[in-house]
Amino acid sequence: MRQMMTYDLMEALRNTNQWLGATALSMSSYPIFSMVPNPAFQWMAAWGEVTERTFQRMVAKPDWGIDSITGEDGRDHLISIETVVERPFGDLIHFNVQGRDEMDRRVLLVAPMSGHYATLLRSTVRSLLPDCEVYITDWHNARDIPVSEGKFDVEDYTLYLVDFMRQLGSDLHVIAVCQPAPLTLAATAYLAEQDPEAQPRSLTLIGGPIDPDAAPTDVTDFGDRVTMGQLEDTMIQRVGFKYKGVGRQVYPGLLQLASFMSMNADRHSTAFTNQITRVAQGEASDRDPHNKFYDEYLAVMDMTAEFYLSTVERIFKECEIAKNEFVVDGHKVDIGAITRVAVKTVEGGKDDISAPGQCVAALDLLTGLPDSKKASHLEPDAGHYGIFAGRSWRNNIRPLVLDFIDANSEDPAARSRTKSKKRKKPATKLAAV
Structure with a gap:
């Protein structure tokens, strides 16, 4: 039960941060504040927009988004x-x-x-x-x-x-x-x-x-520093009641994400600070480089x-x-x-x-x-x-x-296929690293 409560607590914290971002964006975007020439409202809206999007992406499986090719x-x-x-x-x-x-x-x-x-x-x-x-x-x-x-x-x-x-x-x-x-x-x-x-x-x-x-x-x-007992005690949790896998022991994606982020904490912190600035100045877009990268990077799954x-x-x-x-x-x-x-x-x-x-x-x-x-x-x-x-x-x-x-392919079979050039030699030579 302790493992399940911890899993649900992490989800609650994620949901709370998403709600705080949405609330900040909604409140600071209230029409009456446009009468007040204070940039603080723009910065609050920008912080809210980036925060809401950040925590929302953590539980959504991204779409492939590959519709066609030429x-x-x-x-x-x-x-x-x-x-x-x-x-x-x-x-x-x-x-x-x-x-x-x-x-x-x-x-x-x-x-x-x-x-x-x-x-x-x-x-x-x-x-x-x-x-x-x-x-x-x-x-x-x-x-x-x-x-x-x-x-x-x-x-x-x-x-x-x-x-x-x-x-x-x-x-x-x-x-x-x-x-x-x-x-x-x-x-x-x-x-x-x-x-x-x-x-x-x-x-x-x-x-x-x-x-x-x-x-x-x-x-x-x-991996060398920690024992398997320590890993099991600190990293493994049970899925909460919200999902179909309730009770299954998992390594939560949110924990993995925290590990990823901590490896380059300064770089990620700078990236989000700069994105808030771009949003506040009207220089960001829905599919700018920051959002394209972090929409995928922040979408995590449990193992x-x-x-x-x-x-x-x-x-x-x-x-x-x-x-x-x-x-x-x-x-x-x-x-x-x-x-x-x-x-x-x-x-x-x-x-x-x-x-x-x-x-x-x-x-x-x-x-x-x-x-x-x-x-x-x-x-x-x-x-x-x-x-x-x-x-x-x-x-x-x-x-x-x-x-x-x-x-390392055989000659094409007698059917319509791509017109790629086939090499006759069996493989590339071993190259030095």
């Missing part, structure tokens, strides 16, 4: 989002470009389950749609999943990925972003042993903690307690993936069993979450894979967000990933 034919093609596989804790969805033939490049984006929705990869999806058939994992908010659906930990997550890859077939290229990189690597190895014909053609790992000890960060240091705790214990503390000791459903996964899936790692030189060295460690685990099928890239000036959604992704990393996909 095709090679110069026409605008509408986008419909279709559910390919529906599961209790996450779905596999497809961005269907209406009126366009199926593309050569079939890409599965594995979105992180680290406190944000899959829509965090919206710009990644949008950048790939003109050239690829895009699928993505759409993880559900744990607070909305009834307790009767059972548990969901890192092993269940891995088996979900295995099922999604099997559903899409071997003519597939997988891109895992951040947190799911080690589990996607394990899922690929699991298929290599259990169902070799279902393996994807290539696997791109972007900024993931394959070996957290390779380059310590604040995230890894935190199941067992997934959060098993991630910390098995991926960060015990380093089971880095030691090649990961067990899934009683089966010890051997990453060395991957012998024909081309693997590329991407890291950001200024990544303060998964520092350079953590992701490229995957290549050393691939003892059965020839060097001709291994590749790596270090983007010197990119931070964590930039390597999959920022300018570095658009201008530098995305073209390299598409080249890597093409280099």
